[in-house]
Amino acid sequence: MTMMATIVFWVAAVVAVLAAAAVFRVDSMARATYALAVSFVAGGVAVLVLHLDFIGVITILMMVMEMAVMAVFMVSYMGMNPALMPMDMTHSKRPAAVIAAAVFVGLAAAALLIPWPARAGTAAADTTRALGEAIMSSKMLVMLTISPILFATIIAALVLANPRGRYDRLGDDLQDAPADPEPGGIGR
Amino acid sequence: MVDVGNAVWALILPGVVLILAVATASGNAALGARDRGTPVHAAAMSPFRETGRLLRQQRRSVLGADSLLWRIGGSGLIVAAFLAALAVPIGALAPLDIPVGVVWFNAVDVSLWALWWLLGWGGNSVHPLIGGYRFLAQALAYEIPLMFALTAPAIGAQSLRLTDVVTAQQPVWFALTMPVAFIVYCVSVTAFSAWGPFALPAGTDIAGGVLGELSGVDRLLVLAGRWCLLVAGAAFAVPMFLGGGAGPLLPPALWVLVKTCALLAVFLLLGRAMPAIRPQRLAELGWVLVLPLVLLQLLITSVLTVMGKG
Amino acid sequence: MGVTTDPRHPLHLLLVEVPGNGAVRIGVEAAAAAAGHVLGIHPAESDVLLVCGTPGPELHAVIDRIWDQMPYPKHRAMLTSLEEIGTVFTTSQETLADRRAQRSAARKVAVSHPDGQDHEDRGPDDEHLNHEHPDDADDTKHDHDHDHDMPMGGHDHMSMDHMSMSGPGGYPLADGADDRDGLEMDVLHRRLGPILPVWPAGVVLDVTLAGDTITDASASMVDVDDHGRAESQNGAASALDQAAQVLTLAGWGTAAARTLRARDLAVTGRLEQARERLRPLIRRIERSVMLRWSLRGLQVRPDVDVRTVLLARLGRADAALNGRHFEPEPATLIDEIPALVEGRDIGSARLVVAALTVHPSRRTDTTDQAGRTKRHQHG
Numbered sequence: 001m002t003m004m005a006t007i008v009f010w011v012a013a014v015v016a017v018l019a020a021a022a023v024f025r026v027d028s029m030a031r032a033t034y035a036l037a038v039s040f041v042a043g044g045v046a047v048l049v050l051h052l053d054f055i056g057v058i059t060i061l062m063m064v065m066e067m068a069v070m071a072v073f074m075v076s077y078m079g080m081n082p083a084l085m086p087m088d089m090t091h092s093k094r095p096a097a098v099i100a101a102a103v104f105v106g107l108a109a110a111a112l113l114i115p116w117p118a119r120a121g122t123a124a125a126d127t128t129r130a131l132g133e134a135i136m137s138s139k140m141l142v143m144l145t146i147s148p149i150l151f152a153t154i155i156a157a158l159v160l161a162n163p164r165g166r167y168d169r170l171g172d173d174l175q176d177a178p179a180d181p182e183p184g185g186i187g188r
Numbered sequence: 189m190v191d192v193g194n195a196v197w198a199l200i201l202p203g204v205v206l207i208l209a210v211a212t213a214s215g216n217a218a219l220g221a222r223d224r225g226t227p228v229h230a231a232a233m234s235p236f237r238e239t240g241r242l243l244r245q246q247r248r249s250v251l252g253a254d255s256l257l258w259r260i261g262g263s264g265l266i267v268a269a270f271l272a273a274l275a276v277p278i279g280a281l282a283p284l285d286i287p288v289g290v291v292w293f294n295a296v297d298v299s300l301w302a303l304w305w306l307l308g309w310g311g312n313s314v315h316p317l318i319g320g321y322r323f324l325a326q327a328l329a330y331e332i333p334l335m336f337a338l339t340a341p342a343i344g345a346q347s348l349r350l351t352d353v354v355t356a357q358q359p360v361w362f363a364l365t366m367p368v369a370f371i372v373y374c375v376s377v378t379a380f381s382a383w384g385p386f387a388l389p390a391g392t393d394i395a396g397g398v399l400g401e402l403s404g405v406d407r408l409l410v411l412a413g414r415w416c417l418l419v420a421g422a423a424f425a426v427p428m429f430l431g432g433g434a435g436p437l438l439p440p441a442l443w444v445l446v447k448t449c450a451l452l453a454v455f456l457l458l459g460r461a462m463p464a465i466r467p468q469r470l471a472e473l474g475w476v477l478v479l480p481l482v483l484l485q486l487l488i489t490s491v492l493t494v495m496g497k498g
Numbered sequence: 499m500g501v502t503t504d505p506r507h508p509l510h511l512l513l514v515e516v517p518g519n520g521a522v523r524i525g526v527e528a529a530a531a532a533a534g535h536v537l538g539i540h541p542a543e544s545d546v547l548l549v550c551g552t553p554g555p556e557l558h559a560v561i562d563r564i565w566d567q568m569p570y571p572k573h574r575a576m577l578t579s580l581e582e583i584g585t586v587f588t589t590s591q592e593t594l595a596d597r598r599a600q601r602s603a604a605r606k607v608a609v610s611h612p613d614g615q616d617h618e619d620r621g622p623d624d625e626h627l628n629h630e631h632p633d634d635a636d637d638t639k640h641d642h643d644h645d646h647d648m649p650m651g652g653h654d655h656m657s658m659d660h661m662s663m664s665g666p667g668g669y670p671l672a673d674g675a676d677d678r679d680g681l682e683m684d685v686l687h688r689r690l691g692p693i694l695p696v697w698p699a700g701v702v703l704d705v706t707l708a709g710d711t712i713t714d715a716s717a718s719m720v721d722v723d724d725h726g727r728a729e730s731q732n733g734a735a736s737a738l739d740q741a742a743q744v745l746t747l748a749g750w751g752t753a754a755a756r757t758l759r760a761r762d763l764a765v766t767g768r769l770e771q772a773r774e775r776l777r778p779l780i781r782r783i784e785r786s787v788m789l790r791w792s793l794r795g796l797q798v799r800p801d802v803d804v805r806t807v808l809l810a811r812l813g814r815a816d817a818a819l820n821g822r823h824f825e826p827e828p829a830t831l832i833d834e835i836p837a838l839v840e841g842r843d844i845g846s847a848r849l850v851v852a853a854l855t856v857h858p859s860r861r862t863d864t865t866d867q868a869g870r871t872k873r874h875q876h877g
Contacts (some may be wrong), residue, residue, distance in 0.1 A: 220751065220755055224758060224759055225759040226532070226534055227534050229510070230534045237507070244571065246571075247572070252669055318705070383864050387749055388749055392695055392747060392749075393844065396539050396542075396847070397692060400542065400704050401540075401542055403569045407543065407627075463745075463748045463750035463786065464750065464792065465792055467500035469792070
């Protein structure tokens with residue numbers, strides 16, 4: 001990697017770790033969420049350094065959106081509980097520390113001690129495409145069709161989860177005007 | 189040579205965006221003065237005077253406000269606008285010519301959810317909080333259609349790189365071949381800038397909404413950020429839907445500017461002509477009406493692209 | 499009116515209308531528009547606090563709170579008649595331009611937290627604020643007392659010891675209660691008015707908010723004992739003013755601006771021009787499909803919704819300008835307001851209140867014990 005890329009990678013790595021640690025140190029849920037967002041964005045930047053442009057930018061996009069939504073939910077659901085006050089977010093401290101240390105040692109050993117093969121040939125022109133084909137190969141079409149199905153499933157689940165159904169809204173014979181606490185824009 | 193040009197352009201881009209934002213704000217003030225009957229030329233100079241006044245004004249804070257997050261939300265709007273505008277190719281110059289330019293813009297407009305919410309929530313005050321949540325209610329309605337609308341030109345050009353999208357519009361602009369996507373994009377730009385019919389996050393009925401508790405330089409950053417977002421959105425529409433720098437006579441850079449200004453004028457005039465939409469009315473509209481239309485548009489575009497290819 | 503002010507430095511005016519001074523307020527707005535000044539909607543963005551009329555004691559206390567919340571440079575003025583307007587504008591500009599005096603005044607103001615004040619003295623914002631000083635930055639460490647406790651709706655929290663812990667800034671955290679969807683949300687107690695942009699003068703609406711939905715409301719007027727007769731106003735001007743209020747809250751800046759322009763023309767006696775401008779405006783507002791869609795579902799009286807009220811006001815103004823007879827708008831008593839706003843979100847509630855003409859008279863003797871108790875709590 002070039003000098004610039006190396007520097008960016010190391011900065012992103014340090015930021016990611018520090019921000020992740022900050023998640024457990026700050027006192028407010030909103031700050032914890034956005035510290036996590038910073039950590040994820042730094043991770044996305046590290047992926048960008050590897051020339052995986054699409055995956056890097058999509059990671060940043062998804063993580064920022066998720067953290068924005070999560071902040072809203074965190075503040076909503078932890079309202080009465082001291083969401084904005086000093087709190088301790090760690091549980092089972094001793095077992096967690098042991099497991100964390102063990103996983104760190106294991107992953108570090110794997111990263112440093114495994115004899116990674118040297119690159120044979122040159123990098124593909126479109127690394128994202130090459131990565132996709134390497135991971136999914138013949139199942140690519142399946143993955144493409146699954147995503148709209150997932151989208152439809154999420155929407156269907158939301159519709160099913162609504163406590164008020166058609167009969168609550170439109171009366172027993174589905175003939176009345178819709179009785180919603182807040183009328184929608186179309187008037188269905 | 190091109191790299192130096194790119195670097196220079198990246199440095200002066202914030203200035204260009206600010207100039208266009210000031211011009212748009214000035215035009216808006218002039219139109220407002222014409223409607224109201226106040227002196228028009230004085231109103232046209234109002235962005236400059238307001239900047240001076242706000243810089244001289246004392247800043248405020250609110251007890252219990254999360255100042256760090258509040259100010260990040262406030263100053264982040266203008267930064268997001270600059271980042272979005274960075275990806276726009278100006279003729280041969282493209283400071284951010286990444287292979288995924290379309291997704292870059294999408295990532296920036298997603299970050300606006302976080303920024304507007306921080307701006308509303310951070311101030312520990314009820315009216316800005318309501319304003320921030322009104323923005324989220326609007327965003328829920330426009331975001332998914334926007335994401336799909338952004339993929340339509342990418343499908344048409346079979347690439348996520350903006351320069352490819354520009355070259356794919358050589359015969360016909362995408363605004364004509366994919367009109368639904370273009371309209372959804374334009375509506376979303378006005379929505380994420382909280383302008384025109386979508387201005388209720390900063391509405392008078394909640395005492396200024398997210399702008400409420402701000403004064404001094406904080407207020408200036410948010411006001412400037414809103415206008416810069418509108419400019420960045422209009423600028424990004426040029427490579428995506430309006431053919432980039434293509435056009436007779438003038439150099440491409442000038443064409444980009446002309447098209448951006450034309451789209452800004454359209455935003456200004458149409459935005460002023462309509463009453464504000466209450467955010468709770470938008471959800472049903474966005475999901476039941478607009479989203480199927482956008483998906484249909486994508487289907488048509490995909491079929492046409494495949495047919496055109498083989 | 500012969501107002502000549504320096505157009506290079508427009509003022510941002512925060513107008514406070516004392517009940518009964520509507521004509522003065524409209525005149526000030528017309529003069530401000532002619533001089534190129536801007537009307538502010540929040541103390542944070544305003545330079546000049548301009549009180550139209552002589553405020554009673556309660557309103558005076560609220561005005562002092564608002565004054566505290568305005569950032570420097572600022573100026574405060576009061577006027578009771580329109581002849582003083584030129585002087586007020588000139589004095590304001592001179593005061594604002596005097597930077598040294600403003601800066602020294604800003605430094606003299608300590609961290610302002612009026613302690614021990616009852617929560618009736620609040621304006622649109624009831625959070626404290628710290629003006630940032632160039633010298634000391636850690637004023638936030640001040641100890642604030644909790645006299646501004648919000649009534650917690652009868653919730654007995656003495657038994658829960660963790661409730662004694664305070665939230666950020668020294669405020670206790672909000673209670674929770676179920677909202678209309680069955681979700682538990684924070685309960686916020688809020689006072690709307692008496693000083694709020696586009697709000698009937700002197701009306702105070704204490705609301706309980708779950709999110710932005712009003713779950714409970716009670717209405718009163720400030721300085722209820724001081725109200726005299728409602729002043730006789732220029733019929734066209736007041737009808738146009740009220741119509742512009744609805745349009746501003748509906749977010750239609752262009753239509754509101756044009757209505758205000760017609761109002762200013764009516765106020766300054768240029769009736770022919772007002773007539774000319776009003777007719778196309780009424781047509782445009784009537785034909786607007788977006789306005790009809792946007793204002794759907796806001797009932798003010800059994801058969802009347804906000805849009806009907808808006809069109810009626812415009813029609814009334816047209817009739818007044820053309821010398822035809824018109825029926826004044828039926829007034830609403832203060833006590834009827836809570837029933838109209840409960841269950842609505844704040845935006846809809848503001849539109850509904852703007853579509854009312856609130857009767858400024860004092861309570862009659864028939865409002866008995868309940869009326870008097872209410873007055874005691876809020877007055």
